[in-house]
Amino acid sequence: MQETPKGDRLHIALFGRRNAGKSSMINALTGQDIALVSDVAGTTTDPVYKAMELLPVGPVMFIDTAGIDDVGELGALRVERTMQVLNKTDLALLVIDPATGVGDEEIALAAVVRERKIPLLAVINKADVSSAPLLDLTQWGKTLDCPIIVTSAVSGLGIEKLKQAIIQAAPDDWEGQPLIGDLLQPGDTVVMVVPIDLAAPKGRLILPQVQAIRDALDNDAICIVAKERELRSVIDNMKRPPRLVVTDSQEFLKVSADTPPDVWLTSFSILMARHKGDLSTLAAGAKAIDDLKPGDSVLVAEGCTHHRQADDIGRVKIPRWLRQRVGGDLDFTWVSGGDFPTDLSRYKLIIHCGSCMLNRRQMVYRLSVAREQNIPIVNYGVLIAWLHGILPRALRPFPLVASLFTDEQP
Amino acid sequence: MQETPKGDRLHIALFGRRNAGKSSMINALTGQDIALVSDVAGTTTDPVYKAMELLPVGPVMFIDTAGIDDVGELGALRVERTMQVLNKTDLALLVIDPATGVGDEEIALAAVVRERKIPLLAVINKADVSSAPLLDLTQWGKTLDCPIIVTSAVSGLGIEKLKQAIIQAAPDDWEGQPLIGDLLQPGDTVVMVVPIDLAAPKGRLILPQVQAIRDALDNDAICIVAKERELRSVIDNMKRPPRLVVTDSQEFLKVSADTPPDVWLTSFSILMARHKGDLSTLAAGAKAIDDLKPGDSVLVAEGCTHHRQADDIGRVKIPRWLRQRVGGDLDFTWVSGGDFPTDLSRYKLIIHCGSCMLNRRQMVYRLSVAREQNIPIVNYGVLIAWLHGILPRALRPFPLVASLFTDEQP
Numbered sequence: 001m002q003e004t005p006k007g008d009r010l011h012i013a014l015f016g017r018r019n020a021g022k023s024s025m026i027n028a029l030t031g032q033d034i035a036l037v038s039d040v041a042g043t044t045t046d047p048v049y050k051a052m053e054l055l056p057v058g059p060v061m062f063i064d065t066a067g068i069d070d071v072g073e074l075g076a077l078r079v080e081r082t083m084q085v086l087n088k089t090d091l092a093l094l095v096i097d098p099a100t101g102v103g104d105e106e107i108a109l110a111a112v113v114r115e116r117k118i119p120l121l122a123v124i125n126k127a128d129v130s131s132a133p134l135l136d137l138t139q140w141g142k143t144l145d146c147p148i149i150v151t152s153a154v155s156g157l158g159i160e161k162l163k164q165a166i167i168q169a170a171p172d173d174w175e176g177q178p179l180i181g182d183l184l185q186p187g188d189t190v191v192m193v194v195p196i197d198l199a200a201p202k203g204r205l206i207l208p209q210v211q212a213i214r215d216a217l218d219n220d221a222i223c224i225v226a227k228e229r230e231l232r233s234v235i236d237n238m239k240r241p242p243r244l245v246v247t248d249s250q251e252f253l254k255v256s257a258d259t260p261p262d263v264w265l266t267s268f269s270i271l272m273a274r275h276k277g278d279l280s281t282l283a284a285g286a287k288a289i290d291d292l293k294p295g296d297s298v299l300v301a302e303g304c305t306h307h308r309q310a311d312d313i314g315r316v317k318i319p320r321w322l323r324q325r326v327g328g329d330l331d332f333t334w335v336s337g338g339d340f341p342t343d344l345s346r347y348k349l350i351i352h353c354g355s356c357m358l359n360r361r362q363m364v365y366r367l368s369v370a371r372e373q374n375i376p377i378v379n380y381g382v383l384i385a386w387l388h389g390i391l392p393r394a395l396r397p398f399p400l401v402a403s404l405f406t407d408e409q410p
Numbered sequence: 411m412q413e414t415p416k417g418d419r420l421h422i423a424l425f426g427r428r429n430a431g432k433s434s435m436i437n438a439l440t441g442q443d444i445a446l447v448s449d450v451a452g453t454t455t456d457p458v459y460k461a462m463e464l465l466p467v468g469p470v471m472f473i474d475t476a477g478i479d480d481v482g483e484l485g486a487l488r489v490e491r492t493m494q495v496l497n498k499t500d501l502a503l504l505v506i507d508p509a510t511g512v513g514d515e516e517i518a519l520a521a522v523v524r525e526r527k528i529p530l531l532a533v534i535n536k537a538d539v540s541s542a543p544l545l546d547l548t549q550w551g552k553t554l555d556c557p558i559i560v561t562s563a564v565s566g567l568g569i570e571k572l573k574q575a576i577i578q579a580a581p582d583d584w585e586g587q588p589l590i591g592d593l594l595q596p597g598d599t600v601v602m603v604v605p606i607d608l609a610a611p612k613g614r615l616i617l618p619q620v621q622a623i624r625d626a627l628d629n630d631a632i633c634i635v636a637k638e639r640e641l642r643s644v645i646d647n648m649k650r651p652p653r654l655v656v657t658d659s660q661e662f663l664k665v666s667a668d669t670p671p672d673v674w675l676t677s678f679s680i681l682m683a684r685h686k687g688d689l690s691t692l693a694a695g696a697k698a699i700d701d702l703k704p705g706d707s708v709l710v711a712e713g714c715t716h717h718r719q720a721d722d723i724g725r726v727k728i729p730r731w732l733r734q735r736v737g738g739d740l741d742f743t744w745v746s747g748g749d750f751p752t753d754l755s756r757y758k759l760i761i762h763c764g765s766c767m768l769n770r771r772q773m774v775y776r777l778s779v780a781r782e783q784n785i786p787i788v789n790y791g792v793l794i795a796w797l798h799g800i801l802p803r804a805l806r807p808f809p810l811v812a813s814l815f816t817d818e819q820p
Contacts, residue, residue: 004611059612187643196627201414202469203621210620211613213635217606222644223635225623230632233597239647 004059005207007276007359009051010174011061012166013085015109016095018067021125024153025095026050026062029163046078047085054163061359063089068105084338086112088362090174091166092120094144098130102140110144119169120146123162128152176360179208179215179275183244183264183397186220191235192268193228193247193255207356208268212246231258244397246271249381250313256390266394269354269381276355277363279382280401281371286386287404288349288376294328296348301366302336304357313380314353321387340366343373350377414469415617417686417769419461420584421471422576423495425519426505428477431535434563435505436460436472439573456488457495464573471769473499478515494748496522498772500584501576502530504554508540512550520554529579530556533572538562586770589618589625589685593654593674593807596630601645602678603638603657603665617766618678622656641668654807656681659791660723666800676804679764679791686765687773689792690811691781696796697814698759698786704738706758711776712746714767723790724763731797750776753783760787 014022030052048064065085066078086092092113094106106122113120122140127150141148149165151158184190194209209225216223224242226234228251235241235258244264247255252267259265273279292298300314311317319332335341344350350370355363370377378386385391395402424432440462458474475495476488496502502523504516516532523530532550537560551558559575561568594600604619619635626633634652636644638661645651645668654674657665662677669675683692702708710724721727729742745751754760760780765773780787788796795801805812 004613008613187640189647194627196624203414203418203624205620205624210615213623214606214613214615217604217635217637220637220640222640223633225627225633225635227627227630230597230630234632237599237649239649 004051005211005356006049006051006061007355007357008175008211009059009061009359010054010090010170011063011088011359011361012091012093013047013063013065013089014093014095015065015068015082015113017069017097017100017105020067020095020097020100021153022095023048023064025093025123025125025151026064028151028153028156028159029054029062047081054166068109083112086116086118087338087340087365088359089113089116089118090359090361091170092118093166094120094122094146096122096124096140097126098124099126101136102143107143110146114145119171120144121162121165121169122146122148124148124150125153127157128155174360176276177274179271180212180244180246181215181219181221184216184219184221185243187222188243189222189224189238189240190216190244190246191224191226191231191242193231193245193251194225195228195248195251208272208354212268212271228254228258231255235260235263249384252385252388252390252394256388256393264397265390266397267381267385269379270385270394272354272356273379273382274398276358276360277367279395279398280404281367282352282377282379282382283391283395283401283404285349285370285376285378286382286391289322289325289378289383289386292322292326292330292348294326295331296326297331297333297346298322299341299344299347299350300332300334301340301350302334302353303355303362304353305336314351318351318380318383321384325387340369342369344370344375345373347375350375351383352377352379354380414461415621415766416459416461416471417765417767418585418621419469419471419769420464420500420580421473421498421769421771422501422503423457423473423475423499424503424505425475425478425492425523427479427507427510427515430477430505430507430510431563432505433458433474435503435533435535435561436474438561438563438566438569439464439472457491464576478519493522496526496528497748497750497775498769499523499526499528500769500771501580502528503576504530504532504556506532506534506550507536508534509536511546512553517553520556524555529581530554531572531575531579532556532558534558534560535563537567538565584770586686587684588629589681590622590654590656591625591629591631594626594629594631595653597632598653599632599634599648599650600626600654600656601634601636601641601652603641603655603661604635605638605658605661618682618764622678622681638664638668641665645670645673659794660727662795662798662800662804666798666803674807675800676807677791677795679789680795680804682764682766683789683792684808686768686770687777689805689808690814691777691787692762692789692792693801693805693811693814695759695780695786695788696792696801699732699735699788699793699796702732702736702740702758704736705741706736707741707743707756708732709751709754709757709760710742710744711750711760712744712763713765713772714763715746724761728761728790728793731794735797750779752779754780754785755783757785760785761793762787762789764790 014025016022030050050062052060054060063085065082070078094109110120122144137148147165149158149162151162213223224234241263245259247267249267249269256265273282302314322330385394392405424435426432440460460472462470464470473495475492480488504519532554547558557575559568559572561572623633634644651673655669657677659677659679666675683689712724732740795804802815
């Protein structure tokens with residue numbers, strides 16, 4: 001049995017001072033002894049992730065962070081990492097020890113969270129042992145401008161109430177657009193073209209393929225999965241043609257030739273771009289490719305640190321295609337995993353991976369950083385479709401986005 | 411990106427005395443600092459698993475075990491767990507500290523490994539710091555009756571040579587029968603019927619489904635994936651019928667009715683039974699169901715400790731069906747995970763899960779224990795097909811096994 005992909009979980013981050021009891025709170029919420037808990041302040045250094053099912057929200061990911069009041073050089077580094085967690089946070093819990101109460105750190109954190117438009121809950125911990133009078137509660141709630149829940153991670157007091165508050169505060173739109181389900185009617189057939197890539201481990205399919213099959217089935221559609229060489233014979237063998245063909249971006253040209261003109265064609269990468277972020281921003285970014293000149297700086301951002309093949313798409317193939325396109329060398333920078341620069345001003349273009357390992361919030365954040373600084377951003381699949389001249393066709397299932405490339409009104 | 415399933419990895423277990431350097435050896439082989447290493451003897455208590463790619467063998471799983479010379483009550487328990495690891499070991503490494511050399515423990519371990527017909531390599535560690543003369547090597551090789559490789563996990567000496575020896579010693583047949591690939595010709599179509607079960611987490615497919623799709627694609631076949639309700643319309647929409655229909659066992663009856671009589675039909679569970687073990691033993695076990703009487707003892711063995719649904723197949727459905735069949739109550743025992751009793755004499759029947767989380771060696775071991783004690787053993791899929799009267803049809807793709815149920819010669 002496999003688990004829900006990390007990127008499709010609601011990300012709930014716990015913030016608070018050292019020793020406020022963030023790790024214990026996660027243990028109390030998950031009913032497991034996973035996080036390292038001790039009475040020494042500052043036990044959690046790097047953010048720690050814990051997946052669980054929280055009904056009726058579904059799959060969630062708790063993120064345990066270092067204390068917002070950490071000190072010294074290392075402490076400052078840890079606080080910085082804690083703040084980076086906000087880039088992927090769908091819902092924030094601020095854990096407060098009543099003995100220290102609401103001070104400058106809590107007020108500053110709440111302000112940053114509010115600025116990012118992330119829902120916030122204040123969680124008073126240690127209510128069972130605290131001798132501090134809890135009369136400040138109303139004042140604290142006003143100061144932080146968020147609901148306050150009184151709990152004890154150790155005794156379990158208030159934990160069920162906290163779960164209910166989490167469920168109510170969870171943003172409705174955190175799941176984003178469906179991957180593929182809304183493009184299909186019950187009984188429709190979708191053909192998925194899946195080149196067996198050397199990069200896919202034995203016995204597995206890559207994540208976007210599994211997610212697309214599952215989403216199609218959940219919407220009562222039928223999936224045909226085949227390698228690119230079989231596509232023509234698959235379509236020839238059907239009495240009614242498929243509604244949609246989805247291909248790996250790297251086979252776009254061949255698949256486009258083998259797909260009848262009246263059948264929709266798109267790519268896993270374009271589906272993922274819509275599911276995880278904002279397809280129109282990425283499609284608009286594709287147009288900036290034509291403005292690139294030799295010597296321009298280009299940022300390539302990968303969401304994970306995967307094992308690299310000799311002809312890696314982000315490190316080798318895309319740079320080669322772009323150099324050919326602009327007729328000269330470009331100045332490429334690569335970042336991977338959680339790293340994403342806040343100052344993008346030196347780049348003429350950002351090229352992002354399919355982000356199968358990132359959550360929607362993280363991708364939306366990156367898109368917003370690029371938009372604010374007016375830097376065009378595109379992803380692998382959109383870029384490849386554009387370079388091959390088939391982006392308008394690949395966007396036909398999404399008329400609003402497709403209208404960017406035509407003079408017609410959607 | 412997802413990893414190769416654990417059950418499909420070559421399992422390489424490291425045995426040896428406490429502080430012989432088994433954990434360091436795994437770190438040296440994998441190039442990672444994963445196992446907990448210390449200079450205090452007896453750091454590894456429960457077996458520790460570490461997955462890696464070892465070319466050209468492919469995906470392997472190293473298993474780090476407790477010292478075979480562990481002492482005291484807890485030590486004895488740890489040694490027992492270490493010996494249980496043999497049930498899933500495809501290849502054994504015996505790590506030896508030259509300072510202690512080959513003694514009774516090493517000789518006993520080698521004898522057990524030989525009896526299980528598991529390939530064995532002796533690995534001399536600490537060759538860089540040992541002041542012990544290595545002149546006993548030839549004698550040690552004779553005593554243990556296996557190849558000897560001299561290494562140092564710390565300096566890296568001999569590690570490449572050890573990898574080569576592992577590749578050479580790996581048994582050819584550890585992968586077992588293909589899952590589905592050999593039933594399909596290039597260009598053939600297979601229809602996979604996948605009920606979306608409440609047990610499958612959001613965004614995922616269960617492992618045997620993913621493995622079957624991948625194996626079919628690797629063999630240039632075409633997969634159609636659909637829910638049971640769509641099967642008839644899928645077949646109606648094909649100009650040439652599919653070669654094979656594979657269904658989840660729980661939908662056998664409906665799928666059998668909707669599959670044309672001249673099309674092969676089988677289940678994921680039957681495919682997995684063949685891939686991971688010995689389909690003929692399991693099919694023969696099905697016949698014993700008709701000999702069950704009220705009050706008989708039945709063992710239900712599950713390979714994993716999955717989250718149980720209200721109508722769990724192994725805990726609820728199968729017991730209910732069997733009680734109905736025998737017209738009275740039965741005495742059920744359940745075991746799960748790595749547990750499997752060595753004395754099966756009280757059971758009239760063993761019912762095993764699909765074993766998607768077990769490796770082939772582990773399943774073959776369990777089948778051999780049952781066979782030696784003359785206890786019939788069946789798995790979920792074979793049992794369900796038998797109860798529904800469609801086992802002979804479901805075995806038609808495997809003529810040798812099917813002949814168990816007919817008087818015809820295969």
